[in-house]
Amino acid sequence: MNLEQLKDTWQGQSEQLQNGINVNEQKLKAEQTKDSLKPVMNKRIVEAIFTLVIVILLWQYIVANFALTAPVVSAAILNVFAIINLAGNIGQIALIKQIDYAKPISEVQKQIFDIRQHNLVFTKLVALSLPFYGSYVFLGFDLLFGVDLYKGLDVGGIFALVLGGIAFLPAVIWFNRQLRFDNISTGWVSKMIESIGGQELLAAAKVMNTLHTNEESA
Amino acid sequence: MTLHQSFTAMIEHNKGIIYKVANGYCQHKEDRNDLVQEIMVQLWRAFDKYDEQYQLSTWMYRISLNVAISFYRKSSKLKEDSTEINDDILQVNEDLAEQQQDENIRLLYEFIGGLNPLDKAIIILYLESHTHQSIADTLGISQTNVATKIARIKHKLNHQFSNKESK
Known part of the structure; x- marks a missing residue:
């Protein structure tokens, strides 16, 4: 039996299917509003509101304490990351609204992958902020204890802090470069992507990989 | 004819497409039913934007296949194929x-x-x-x-x- 012969068998099903399947109209009508993208959209809206609140609070802090001090500079640095995250959330909301399943499969699957990799992008963003870990420390000390930790540091302490941040940089760049869909054949990358974005992200990454391989071999 | 009636007529006329796609992508009955439901939702969402430059069956295949490829359900959610009341959208x-x-x-x-x-x-x-x-x-x-x-x-x-x- 070859594919051409199976084509006839496959097409022979059509009449059987037309006669052998009944459409449950009541169920069809009842289920029409259950869009699986709605919960994702709602989640992104909540995240966007939450991030917006953080951005506003950081701005308030900066304005209220405006001076060239370590906590204020830290708040400004963290605000940049918060704004990037907010932009990402807004982008996700727009992307979900744009999904049109009638478009070519490669285009739609790329959008689905972008939606599912939201948590992965967020993790990469948090990783990128790690070289600036001092910002979390300075701002945290000021907010919790009202102490400007930077003023209490001697030259050796400042040097250690800067050196620590610089030491993080290559590790973070390497880590973020590894977490790519076309690198899921690497065991730990696959596990990491799965634990951050779930099995659905891993499944979408596999589809992206196949599309990518197709493009390369074309 | 209302939009919903036109939609139901379209589904009735092309139900084989949805059945074949769902059967090709899902091995378990519960998964198949969920996939059929998701395909129906997306077909309904897209129905009023249907572009007549495409053949209806081609348009239906595009949507059904896109939904099927991106369809994902955790295996832990699988139930046994023992539903006594047949409330599937497509009843075989x-x-x-x-x-x-x-x-x-x-x-x-x-x-x-x-x-x-x-x-x-x-x-x-x-x-x-x-x-x-x-x-x-x-x-x-x-x-x-x-x-x-x-x-x-x-x-x-x-x-x-x-x-x-x-x-």
Whole structure:
């Protein structure tokens, strides 16, 4: 039996299917509003509101304490990351609204992958902020204890802090470069992507990989 | 005719497309039912934007395949196939269920089930006699790529079938 012969068998099903399947109209009508993208959209809206609140609070802090001090500079640095995250959330909301399943499969699957990799992008963003870990420390000390930790540091302490941040940089760049869909054949990358974005992200990454391989071999 | 009536008529006329796609992508009944439901939702969402430059069946295949490829359900959510009340959107009668046990049909679905999601889309469209150009448009890849893929799938299929026959 070859594919051409199976084509006839496959097409022979059509009449059987037309006669052998009944459409449950009541169920069809009842289920029409259950869009699986709605919960994702709602989640992104909540995240966007939450991030917006953080951005506003950081701005308030900066304005209220405006001076060239370590906590204020830290708040400004963290605000940049918060704004990037907010932009990402807004982008996700727009992307979900744009999904049109009638478009070519490669285009739609790329959008689905972008939606599912939201948590992965967020993790990469948090990783990128790690070289600036001092910002979390300075701002945290000021907010919790009202102490400007930077003023209490001697030259050796400042040097250690800067050196620590610089030491993080290559590790973070390497880590973020590894977490790519076309690198899921690497065991730990696959596990990491799965634990951050779930099995659905891993499944979408596999589809992206196949599309990518197709493009390369074309 | 209201929009909903037109939609129901379209589904009634093309229910085989949804059945074939759901069967090609899901092995478990519960998964299939969920996939059928999701396809219906997306077809309904897109229905008033239907572009008549496309053949209706091509448009339905595009949406159904896109939903099927991106459809994902955790296996822990799987339930046993023991639903007593048949409240599926597509209800299969007993005669058809028996006909679907035909060895070749069963083997074909089994073979399709073993392919990756994009190859499943290609082979389903190929079996429906879509042209290489039409398959390339639906997938958003080149015609050459489609031809290469089909040749590979044919080779794989011949190999699997000859293995079955020799057993």
